[in-house]
C-alpha cells in the first residue's frame with residue numbers, strides 16, 4: 001500500500017489561461033535506461049500517491065503504455081481526467097504536420113485533449129532516438145523565425161480545434177523568445193527549460209515570469225541517470241555540490257530532494273523523473289513539509305556553475321561547430 005500525499009498541500013501554478021497545475025510533475029523520459037513498462041507502472045503508482053501532473057512526449061516512445069495505465073486509473077476511479085494535467089510535445093521531424101503528431105499522442109494516451117502541448121525543440125532537426133552524441137544530420141538547419149512560426153501557427157490551430165487547452169515552448173532562449181512572442185496569436189502558457197542548482201537560467205526564468213509564462217524545469221535533479229551521449233567531462237553533479245549537500249544535512253534529506261524544494265520555492269515547476277516508489281513519493285511529499293529557509297535559498301543560489309547538461313549537439317547543422325550556437 002503506497003503512501004498517499006495530500007495533493008491539496010502541494011503548491012500550484014496558474015497558467016494565464018486560468019488552468020491550474022501542481023508545482024511538481026512526474027517526468028517520463030526513461031533516459032534509455034528504463035523501459036516503457038517500468039515508466040508506465042511508475043505513472044500508475046505516482047498518480048495513486050497523489051501526482052496530478054505528467055510530462056509526456058512522443059519521442060519518449062512510451063505514450064501508448066502510459067495511455068493504458070491512464071485508462072486503468074480512470075476505470076478504477078483513482079482519478080478523473082479533469083483532475084490530471086497532462087503535457088505532450090511535437091518532435092522535431094513533425095514540425096510540418098503538427099496536427100497529425102498531436103492526434104497520434106492523443107490516440108496513444110487515450111485522451112480527447114492534452115492540457116499543454118509543447119514544441120519540443122525550436123528546430124525541425126531530426127536525429128534518431130538513441131543516436132550517439134557525434135552524429136549529425138546533413139539536413140539540419142539553424143533556428144528560423146519563419147519555420148518556427150509556421151509550427152507555432154499549427155499549435156494555435158490545435159487550441160482552436162479543442163485538441164489542446166494551452167501551448168508552450170521548450171528549449172528556447174531569450175533572444176529567440178523576443179523574436180517570436182510578438183508574432184504569436186496565442187501566447188505560450190509555459191516554457192520548459194533545463195533548470196537545476198548548477199544551471200539556474202535566472203535571466204530566462206525572470207523573462208518567462210515577467211511575460212506570464214510558467215517556467216517548467218527539466219532535469220531538476222541534474223539528470224543523474226542521463227544517457228552517456230549527454231555526458232561530458234566538465235559536467236558537475238548537482239547532488240554532490242557542497243551547497244546542496246549542506247542543506248540536505250540540515251534537513252536530514254537526500255540532496256535530490258533539496259534540488260526540488262529549492263525549485264518549487266523559487267517559483268519553478270520541476271518535473272523529476274523516477275520509477276522508484278520511495279523516490280517519487282519523497283519528490284512530491286517534500287513540497288508539503290519542512291520548507292527551506294531564506295538563508296538556505298540564498299546559499300543554493302550560489303550553487304550556479306553554468307552547467308548545461310542537455311547541450312543538443314546532435315541538432316547542429318552543417319558548418320556549426322559548437323553546441324553553444326544552438327543556444328544563441
Ligand SMILES: NC(=O)c1ccc[n+]([C@@H]2O[C@H](COP(=O)([O-])OP(=O)(O)OC[C@H]3O[C@@H](n4cnc5c(N)ncnc54)[C@H](OP(=O)(O)O)[C@@H]3O)[C@@H](O)[C@H]2O)c1
Nearest residue numbers: 027028029055218219220221222223225256272273274279
Ligand atoms: N523538454 C525537454 O527537452 C526535456 C529534456 C529533458 C528532460 N525533460 C523532462 O524532464 C524530466 C526529468 O528530467 P531527467 O529525467 O533527465 O532528470 P532528473 O529528474 O533531474 O533526474 C532523474 C533521476 O534522478 C534520480 N532521482 C529521482 N528522484 C530521486 C530521489 N528522491 N533521490 C535520489 N535520486 C533521485 C533517479 O536516478 P536513478 O534512476 O539512478 O534512481 C532518476 O532517474 C524527464 O523525464 C522529461 O519528462 C524534458
